[in-house]
Amino acid sequence: MNYYEHHIGDYAEATAHLTFIEDATYSRLIRKYYATEKPLPMDVKFVQRLINARSKEEKNAVISVLNEFFNLTDDGWRQERCDHEIARFKDRQIKARRSAEGRWQSSSAEQILSDSTTISVCDRNANALPTQCSPNTIHQSPITNLHTPDKQNNGAEKKNVGRSDQTSVQIIKLFAKEGINIPLDDGRIKEMIGMDISEKEIADAILQAKETRRRASSSTPINVGFVLAILKGMRRKSQANDLGEDIWWKSNEGIDVKGRELGMRAQGSESYDAFKTRIFAELRKREEVSNAS
Template identity: 35%
Template structure:
């Protein structure tokens, strides 16, 4: 035993008459009794040796305590209270062992689950703190698996005319290990499989719809997008062209170099910024469109933004991001052009 209850008031009441040496002898005898889970040796000399009683006063104290508080039997000095506590402890040993085994099994399964979830995150190109709570870790993996399921549900297994409007909420399973950074090889396997069945090349995406064609182009350039994504389909409906998409990808690659996948939401923000600039500085006699290759595309990198700001007499404010600074430059250009038009009118 490594622990036993010690009731201070009861002990003091029973030992108030003992000398200092006798009190220490009693305490050491009790500790030895519980630690060994057996009676005190019947030979008093051996009992003294076991509890390190070396002086005559200490040995006399041991003898006095044994005769007053213990009962000599064939196997040694017994005390009823100690025997009852030890018996109860030994009777509960199987339950404690089972509880310990269950706890060890729970900890093992917990570690295995964390290792499996972290592997899914790593394979998907995402990361989490080492001490993240298990519930938060599960939520992150569920989100990855849900996005992967939605992406694959948006790609028909055979060449269908139109993809689904929204990706079905297919439940994620523990056996999925999606890798959103390497969608192209998966599509290639599907394309090869489709070709073996007599389908035309590229049949893994709906070639008969603008959504499928645009998604195919974006995926080939490392964009993580599903043709069933409602936001993506809205952009296609609004006239997203291949040239505009490619220009947006080139701009996005400044912040997310290959082979890192470009999320559709990030590319959409880049395209939105480019369209805002084109709308702010329209060409004469032409509708606002994406910038041409020959134009000064200063907004595509931080150095260009700083240079354009200096041309207009603008400088970044303290704590202002380049994205906010760029928007402020666009606004200054719009106001300048509006003022120029008013003067010529």
């Protein structure tokens, strides 16, 4: 994305309490988010390096802004407004491409051929008009193997394509119920199919996305990218549970996640080791209360 809408009123209201450095930090973070079209890395130190936060005050500002305006997921630090704008941008891209392809396909034979006897290969420009046509004689001798289809392979391919299309339609219907329209060739649908996601998992992820918006008192509608991120998190959590592992304390990301589960946040310039120690103390306290009851 080389452009995004900046709503001055919304931004000013949401950031009025920030310090000068925190405001600059937030602006840099969302610009990086839009430029890469993906969540910020989970590693806070890497995020600090990405926006060139060097001083102690600048690094602390990154931590504060991430904790206040972003949500840590299995994909990294996500920002709901950014995800929504990126999804809108990609939807416009898809619609523009399909419109251009439709105009190209409807072009007359006179536009495509340079004359009535010579076959030409034409490149398309951004407006779907043929340009830079040059004679091409490569296909004057027919390739005979194209006229003799492999019946066995062709049948298998048709079956797989049919199943894939049916699954895509089901996914599209689930999102359509929420007022979200997705084109059949959307790459995120293919990604869900590749993950072998069930309809129930998608429905659960949509409910979780709506609940997340409600808890945050956010009027931003849910989108496909947000739901896909939740699906990935659900799948990874399920895999971790299958392995019986809970090693949150071994990474900064795990410490942040565990802290959020307990309703705890890092305090100012508090290090991860100190935060981890507080989390362990809180867990012991809750366990003692549970045992006493």
